[in-house]
Amino acid sequence: MEERTQEAPKKSRGETVADNIGASPAIFIFLAFLGFFLAETQEGEHKAWYMYFAGWVASIVMLAKAAITRKGPEMGTLVGVVLLVIFGLLISFTHRDSFPF
Template sequence: MSHDHATPREPRPSRRETIERNLWASPALFVLAAWVLFRLGDGTSTERLTDLAWITYAVGWVPALVMLGRSAVRRTNPGVGAAFAFTVLVLMGVLFGGNHA
């Protein structure tokens, strides 16, 4: 007698869904990299790292804006991924601006 109870498993997300989720989450990585560069720049007298941090932060907007545009073209709801991406970008942009402008 087998007592193998089949537990309902969620289906694996498709490759497209996985890529979309990662693109929506990627601004967090750019923000983290920018934060590290700002911190390193605070310890030096050069503006180079601060400039690089701002560039890194700005590049973090690219995947979020591309995904938002893709959602608009496909006429789909961008969902919670957009809320996460833009909240992180706006919040950290305000904090970075307050500390490094």
């Protein structure tokens, strides 16, 4: 007997973009980590902080989109926010003196 498997419905282009944007903070966290690790001056650490803050932009946009459409945020967005919070806490403990504001 031949079994038929049901294929998952294909995601639309918008859903695929939303998934990727929601997970994009991981890239900014990685770049900020490299910035803190490789920075030899206070200016370099300031740039690393700016990279960290840039990671929040996509998450805030995706959370606002979820609030406007009254849908729950995507899993990628939630993971991105959790990673940003954890990384921000760890870096603020070790690089508080280089905070740019």
